[in-house]
Amino acid sequence: MMAVTATPTIATSFKGYIVLIIDDNPTNLGVVVDYLEESGLKIITAKNGEMGHKRAQFAKPDIILLDVMMPGIDGFETCLRLKADDTTKEIPVIFMTALDNTEDKVKGFEMGGVDYVTKPIQHEEVLARLTTHLSIRNLTKSLNVKIEELTQTHQELTKNVADLKQTRQELVQSEKMASLGRLVAGFAHELNTPLGVVVGSASLLQLEAQKINHLMEQEEVEEDELLSAIKNIDEGANLTLSNIKRAAHLVSSFKRTAVDQTSDEVRSFQVHEVINDTITTLHNRFKNTHIEIQVDCPNELKVVSLPGALEQILTNLLMNSLIHGFDEGQNAGSINLNVQLDGDHLHIEYSDTGKGIAQENLGKIFEPFFTTHRAHGGSGLGMYICYNIITTQLQGTITAESTLGKGVVFQIDYPIALIADEKINNK
Ligand SMILES: Nc1ncnc2c1ncn2[C@@H]1O[C@H](COP(=O)(O)OP(=O)(O)O)[C@@H](O)[C@H]1O
Numbered sequence: 001m002m003a004v005t006a007t008p009t010i011a012t013s014f015k016g017y018i019v020l021i022i023d024d025n026p027t028n029l030g031v032v033v034d035y036l037e038e039s040g041l042k043i044i045t046a047k048n049g050e051m052g053h054k055r056a057q058f059a060k061p062d063i064i065l066l067d068v069m070m071p072g073i074d075g076f077e078t079c080l081r082l083k084a085d086d087t088t089k090e091i092p093v094i095f096m097t098a099l100d101n102t103e104d105k106v107k108g109f110e111m112g113g114v115d116y117v118t119k120p121i122q123h124e125e126v127l128a129r130l131t132t133h134l135s136i137r138n139l140t141k142s143l144n145v146k147i148e149e150l151t152q153t154h155q156e157l158t159k160n161v162a163d164l165k166q167t168r169q170e171l172v173q174s175e176k177m178a179s180l181g182r183l184v185a186g187f188a189h190e191l192n193t194p195l196g197v198v199v200g201s202a203s204l205l206q207l208e209a210q211k212i213n214h215l216m217e218q219e220e221v222e223e224d225e226l227l228s229a230i231k232n233i234d235e236g237a238n239l240t241l242s243n244i245k246r247a248a249h250l251v252s253s254f255k256r257t258a259v260d261q262t263s264d265e266v267r268s269f270q271v272h273e274v275i276n277d278t279i280t281t282l283h284n285r286f287k288n289t290h291i292e293i294q295v296d297c298p299n300e301l302k303v304v305s306l307p308g309a310l311e312q313i314l315t316n317l318l319m320n321s322l323i324h325g326f327d328e329g330q331n332a333g334s335i336n337l338n339v340q341l342d343g344d345h346l347h348i349e350y351s352d353t354g355k356g357i358a359q360e361n362l363g364k365i366f367e368p369f370f371t372t373h374r375a376h377g378g379s380g381l382g383m384y385i386c387y388n389i390i391t392t393q394l395q396g397t398i399t400a401e402s403t404l405g406k407g408v409v410f411q412i413d414y415p416i417a418l419i420a421d422e423k424i425n426n427k
Pocket residue numbers: 316320321324325352354355356357361365370371372373374377378379380381382383384408
């Protein structure tokens with residue numbers, strides 16, 4: 001009686017897949033070929049390694065069944081060539097080896113094979129192995145597509161991050177320019193007052209001089225009038241002189257501040273002086289408010305550090321107190337600056353008695369672009385710039401505390417060199 005074999009089947013997804021069988025004696029495989037074809041696979045054959053390689057290049061099979069023992073180049077060499085060729089290297093290779101040859105099985109894997117079947121070939125086994133490796137191949141393919149997509153996405157993201165960093169840098173730069181603009185505007189405004197007085201008293205001096213001229217032309221000089229005119233001239237000259245001095249002082253402090261803000265240069269400076277310069281710059285912003293600024297800083301404290309950095313930090317803190325803490329200067333209150341030397345560190349406690357910062361925002365104020373004032377043109381970069389200057393440029397720390405309705409306290413701490421050190425270093 002003939003054994004009844006069930007019709008072989010293969011998953012529909014593999015129907016029409018191409019199997020290349022490379023074997024020098026294909027008649028041996030006749031039955032297997034029929035069986036695989038019946039299952040829905042497409043079979044092509046090659047009689048030796050070289051032909052097999054060529055057919056693989058042109059027919060692009062999905063999988064290869066490769067005999068080990070062949071005249072000419074053997075199965076291992078054929079496999080090496082397939083794996084060395086970009087057009088065929090991805091095609092999985094299953095070796096067909098003699099049943100008892102363990103060495104060949106191991107070598108097959110070493111040559112890049114994914115599996116082996118032993119001769120004589122068992123139909124069901126070969127179909128099962130082909131199915132398994134075709135599935136693996138499909139999975140690998142879609143995995144590669146996913147990896148490709150992910151790599152692409154990753155590249156795009158990296159570029160976006162780089163673009164964002166660039167934009168952020170530009171914004172930080174323009175915020176710095178804006179603060180420089182404020183500085184110039186502040187000084188120009190400050191200069192106006194003493195120069196206005198000088199113009200006024202200079203014309204007064206002119207009038208008094210004309211008066212004296214006039215008196216001298218008369219036959220009888222009124223001594224009282226002469227003395228009074230001279231007294232006026234004296235007073236006018238004093239007023240002119242003191243205001244010219246004030247203007248000169250402003251100009252030199254402006255020069256210092258402008259240079260410091262643009263140069264990032266380390267120099268020795270009097271902390272008190274830099275603080276006062278900064279407050280002077282902002283004077284016109286504070287003068288019509290009821291905000292009192294108190295500075296407690298040892299007069300003689302002279303350090304070697306970055307004065308421009310300190311000015312920028314203070315400008316941001318003061319403007320924030322004015323805008324956020326005291327509602328654009330509509331509310332009254334005070335700002336306190338306490339500066340101390342702590343070993344070779346400068347410690348600055350900055351506090352205001354303004355509105356304070358809500359607990360949920362306190363952790364965010366140093367983040368770039370965080371602002372509660374966007375509608376009014378806040379950039380959210382001020383505290384971020386402060387944080388960066390302090391932690392990166394000055395290698396220090398800044399912390400913020402606040403009680404809503406009571407104000408804020410910033411603790412700033414950074415290393416400085418003292419003048420004594422500088423002298424020692426310069427020796
Ligand atoms: N002294 C302060 N009082 C109250 N809130 C403050 C103070 N300083 C900073 N803030 C809060 O921190 C936020 C971030 O400040 P900042 O980075 O300078 O950005 P901006 O001033 O452009 O809003 C402000 O929007 C504000 O909510």
